[in-house]
Structure formats: C-alpha cells, structure tokens
Amino acid sequence: MDNAGLARVFSDIGDLLEIKGANPFKIRAYRNAADIIGHMAERVADLTEADVRGIPGIGKDLAAKIRELVDTGELVYFDALRQEFPASILDMLRLQGVGPKTVGLLYAELGIETLDELEAAASDGRLRQLKGMGAKKEQLLLRSLAEHRSRVGRHLVGRADAIATRLTEYLRMEAPEATIFPVGSLRRGRETCGDIDLLAVNATDALMPHFTRFPDVERILGQGPTKSSVLLRGGVQVDLRVVAAESAGAAAQYFTGSKAHNIAVRDIALQRGLKLNAYGLFRVADGEYVAGAAESDVYEALGLAYVPPELREHRGEIAAAATRNLPHLVERSDLRGDLHSHTTATDGKADVETMATAARDAGLEYLAITDHSQALAMANGLDERRALAHATHIREVNSRLEGITLFAGIECDIRADGTLDLADDCLAELDLVVASVHSAFGQGEQEMTDRLLRAIESPFVDIIGHPTGRLLLRRDPYALNLERVLDAAARCGVAMEINSQIHRLDLSDSHARLARDRGVKLVISTDAHAPAAFELLRWGVTVARRAWLEPGDVLNTLGAEDLRASLRRHRVTG
DNA sequence: GCCGTTTTCGGCCCGACTGTTTTCAGTCG
Numbered sequence A: 001m002d003n004a005g006l007a008r009v010f011s012d013i014g015d016l017l018e019i020k021g022a023n024p025f026k027i028r029a030y031r032n033a034a035d036i037i038g039h040m041a042e043r044v045a046d047l048t049e050a051d052v053r054g055i056p057g058i059g060k061d062l063a064a065k066i067r068e069l070v071d072t073g074e075l076v077y078f079d080a081l082r083q084e085f086p087a088s089i090l091d092m093l094r095l096q097g098v099g100p101k102t103v104g105l106l107y108a109e110l111g112i113e114t115l116d117e118l119e120a121a122a123s124d125g126r127l128r129q130l131k132g133m134g135a136k137k138e139q140l141l142l143r144s145l146a147e148h149r150s151r152v153g154r155h156l157v158g159r160a161d162a163i164a165t166r167l168t169e170y171l172r173m174e175a176p177e178a179t180i181f182p183v184g185s186l187r188r189g190r191e192t193c194g195d196i197d198l199l200a201v202n203a204t205d206a207l208m209p210h211f212t213r214f215p216d217v218e219r220i221l222g223q224g225p226t227k228s229s230v231l232l233r234g235g236v237q238v239d240l241r242v243v244a245a246e247s248a249g250a251a252a253q254y255f256t257g258s259k260a261h262n263i264a265v266r267d268i269a270l271q272r273g274l275k276l277n278a279y280g281l282f283r284v285a286d287g288e289y290v291a292g293a294a295e296s297d298v299y300e301a302l303g304l305a306y307v308p309p310e311l312r313e314h315r316g317e318i319a320a321a322a323t324r325n326l327p328h329l330v331e332r333s334d335l336r337g338d339l340h341s342h343t344t345a346t347d348g349k350a351d352v353e354t355m356a357t358a359a360r361d362a363g364l365e366y367l368a369i370t371d372h373s374q375a376l377a378m379a380n381g382l383d384e385r386r387a388l389a390h391a392t393h394i395r396e397v398n399s400r401l402e403g404i405t406l407f408a409g410i411e412c413d414i415r416a417d418g419t420l421d422l423a424d425d426c427l428a429e430l431d432l433v434v435a436s437v438h439s440a441f442g443q444g445e446q447e448m449t450d451r452l453l454r455a456i457e458s459p460f461v462d463i464i465g466h467p468t469g470r471l472l473l474r475r476d477p478y479a480l481n482l483e484r485v486l487d488a489a490a491r492c493g494v495a496m497e498i499n500s501q502i503h504r505l506d507l508s509d510s511h512a513r514l515a516r517d518r519g520v521k522l523v524i525s526t527d528a529h530a531p532a533a534f535e536l537l538r539w540g541v542t543v544a545r546r547a548w549l550e551p552g553d554v555l556n557t558l559g560a561e562d563l564r565a566s567l568r569r570h571r572v573t574g
Numbered sequence B: 001g002c003c004g005t006t007t008t009c010g011g012c013c014c015g016a017c018t019g020t021t022t023t024c025a026g027t028c029g
Helices: A001-021 A022-040 A049-054 A060-074 A078-085 A088-095 A100-110 A115-123 A135-151 A157-174 A184-188 A207-213 A247-254 A259-271 A296-301 A316-320 A353-360 A382-400 A445-456 A482-492 A511-515 A530-545 A560-566
Strands: A179-183 A194-202 A217-223 A225-230 A237-243 A272-279 A280-283 A287-289 A366-372 A407-413 A432-436 A495-499 A522-525
Touching: A001 A022, A001 A088, A001 A100, A022 A060, A049 A060, A088 A100, A088 A115, A100 A115, A115 A135, A157 A179, A157 A184, A157 A194, A157 A207, A157 A237, A157 A530, A179 A184, A179 A366, A184 A194, A184 A247, A194 A560, A207 A217, A207 A237, A237 A247, A247 A259, A247 A280, A247 A287, A247 A296, A247 A316, A259 A272, A259 A316, A280 A296, A280 A482, A287 A296, A316 A353, A353 A366, A353 A382, A353 A530, A366 A382, A366 A432, A382 A407, A445 A482, A482 A495, A482 A511, A495 A511, A495 A530, A511 A522, A511 A530, A522 A530, A530 A560
Parallel strands: A194 A237, A366 A407, A407 A432, A495 A522
Antiparallel strands: A179 A194, A217 A225, A225 A237, A272 A280, A280 A287
16 A cells, blocks of 8 residues: 555545544544644555664554554555445545534434535435534535535546556556557646546557556446546546557647647648548548657647647647747756745744755755744744745755755745735845735635735735645635736746645646736746655646746746845845 | 654644534634
C-alpha cells in the first residue's frame, strides 16, 4: 500500500470517529498521521519498524496499524468501524456546510445514508423536524448537493497523474520496449480529469491482459486487442489504447484532444484535401498515407507549427500555429525561486532550514518563507512580535546557508473589511508580503471586490495569494469582480499568484491569461507546507502554460536580486 | 492516539461566522 492509500485509511478513520463523537484528540491523531504520511517523500511501506516509530505523530498504536495495512492490505480496526456506518455516509461529509455532527444526526434520526436520501429529505421538509435545522440550512444543503453533483466523477490532475505514473510503471514491466504515455485531458494538463487515457506504442499482445490484471482494478469495463477500459478502486476509469508505430503521432494527436481543437485541425486537413484520424493523415483522393508517426509531422503536414498539448483548447492556438506565432511557453526549468511557503512557526511540517535546503535540492535559488498571520488562529498565525522574531530567525538561517537565498515574508490575512491583519510598520520590516483571503468567503461580489481592492491599495502588499479562494471539486471561487481586481493590481504593481497546490491551482489558466492581458505580472508559488511540496511547482507551470505565459510574464523566473528589485515595495514611488 | 529534562498522566493551536439559538452548536480553516 502506498502513502496515499495509508493516508486515505487514516483520514477515513478520523471522519468515522468524528461522526461517532469520539475523543477529538484521538481524531486529530489519525488526521495528523494521514497528513504526515500523505506528505512524506519516502514510501512508508518500505521503512523499518523503528523508522516508522521515529516519525513524529506516529506512536506504538499507529505504527502497528501501518504494519497491518502494509502486510495484509487491510485493517481490522477500520473494518470494524465501517461495520457501524454505511460506507456512503462519508460522501455527505464532502458537502459544503455539512460536518460530522450533522451527518451523525441525519443518520441517527432519519436513517439517511446517501446523498440521494439526503436530497429527498431536504426536498420534502423532513429535515426541518430536526433540532438546529431550518429553512436556510435546507437551502444550503440543496445548493451544496447540486454543486457536489457537478463535480462527481472528476479527479484532480495531480492525483490522476500519480495514478497514471504508477500504472505506466506497472505496464512497462510487461512491455519494456513499448512507449507508454498519457493522452487526453491529463496530457493537456487540465485542472481536473474525468478519466485517464493511456497510449502504448510498440506493445506486444501480452500488454492488454497485463493491464486488466493491475492490482487496483475493481472492474473491467471492456477488453479488446487495441482498447481496454477498467475502473480502479477509488472510482477512476482508465482506458488503454495500443497503436502501431506508424500511427503513434496521429493517435497521440487524436486522443489528446481537445475535441474542439481536433475538429478545427481536421477542418484544416479537409481544406487541403487531407483526412485526419487516429491512424494517420491521408490524402482524400487516393487514401495515400501522408504522416502519422510523430505528432509534429501531422501538424507540419497541415502547415501548422507543433502545438504544445497545454494549448490545444481551441483558444487561438491554431491561428497562432498557422502564422508561427505560438508563445515560447514558460517551463519548470525557467523558475528560479518560490515565493510562498510555510514552516513549523505556523502550520508547516518542517523548520526554516529544512524547507530551505529542500528548495535548494529542488533546484531553486531562492525561497520566501511566508507563514500565516495572527487571524489564522487555527494555524498558530503570527502576531507582529512573532512575525518580526521569525524574520530575524529566517535571516539568521539565510546568513549561514549556501546555495539558497531566503526572503523573510508573511502570508498576511486580508480581513473582512479589506484591512491587513498586521500593522504597517511590521509589514514594512519584511522582505515580501503575500496577502490572502482565508475568512468570510460568503461576502457578496461588491463587498469582496472592495475588500481585495483595499488590500491591493496597501503599499506593503506585493502579491495576492490564491486570488479566487477556490478549492477544486470542493468549493467554488468566492464572488469577485476579477477584472476590477486585476486592473487595480496592474495599476499598483501587485503580482497575482498561481498557487501550485493541486486542489487550488488558483489563479486558473483562463484567469491567469486574463491577468497577463490586463498587464499584471504573475508568480508561480507552491504554498509549500512540507519539503516534498516543491515538486508541485510543475502544476503551477502547467497552469501558466495553459495560460499562454512566457518566462517574461512570471516574476520568479528572475534571479533573486532582480526579483527583489521588481517587488512592488521597491518600485512604489508614491 | 501522541507525547514527555514539567515524563506514564494530563495535556493536546482556537477565533470567526452562520443559523439557530435566547445563550449556543456546528462548521471552517
């Protein structure tokens, strides 16, 4: 069992214990363990007993449960808990505004086990019989249900990628000579994927049966010589297609999509008397094969420059490819630093030095430590005194570390009225300020827009963190007039963040493109809470590429001193 | 359930917001 699997079990145990009303500190211990394991770089399954015991937060009991899960794939304690409640009950916890108490109450009083039953009870007024349930709660529930339904069946790109990577490694064991890679929305880097499409070139007949024997397969949806589909445990569907070498490029192009992009490309083919399908590019007149072994051959044969997969959304890329005006998209290797990270001073998992060396090992030249401000009490946010002491500590660590430059910053809360959570004279002492919204998400558009405008007007704000507050598959962005916010940011020289956390990716690709078009600079940051998180930069880069961004649009492609000089605080003239 | 130079018990980050209360419970981060 991998780390994600272990983390999921402990997280589910935490949820079930909470519904049960167990000791909150016991619940926290399970959640904490899930969090730690989920963030670890090493495979816990490969560690020795002593190493597992050495992980802070893992004691005798949890170590034994990890051992049982690794050895048997099951956990008696977990199974017993699941006997007490139907499995579907956990789905209700995913609803916005529904917590464990409500789930427990609904199950105990009305016997509600599923989302469908909850919807029926909310619709026919039964919910209102319950203590603490009124008309507004009923409306909230119905809205949450509708939002949830629109997300069902989609998966975060980072999770889909992890599954695709594991599956590809498994397939290569059977077919080491084959080329196997993801296509579809995963290859285009969309923020969520409905399913995973894999393409195999030069594979033997043994590959398909090997695919359907993958240990995580729950159900085989279809199996044939060139295409098979399986449903994995956890609900992800994976399709594998096997194609001949002379069709590899055409198949990759065809299955990568998007649909709109492909329709437009095929239209260009027809205009040239050519026909494009998954097997190749052919002359209509005599059926003669023109191209198909490589994607670039297909595009070139149509008079188009090779279009990077991230741009294939029919948002102007075909015209740009035809006129050789495609952007030189930013790449991970262009990024020289990260401007948003946390440490154990607030809710991070590692100290300043550990985070700094991890950033250096990830190839970065600089890192801004931006712990939370006091309003985020739950995260042990810093008040002015602690923020300044922390800055002193960061600068002390910086002075003795080689190969990485640290910026002493803060992620300062933007309060509900748009004022900042720390006093100006404190913010002025820091190297960099990321300002973010973490509260009062329910404000109306006018109020929220004014709130952000007020923050942007502050001369001490350099960057707006995760600007729309969305959580993919969980929470919609808050109401916001983004155009007004972007125009203010452009005027004040405030940069907008592309947050690389896979459940945020905020700004989104289309918003980041809008920001660039409005004259706003972007930064690509990890919001790292653990050393392994610097790997997440690739997802921020994917968003930036989908936004058509070039290195010059992204501030942290600059070296440390150029970046420092380009921050708003050093450019403000008044 | 974890943790410990205050060490085997008794602590363990809590404030804002909402909707439902008539003094608070639940959710969120």
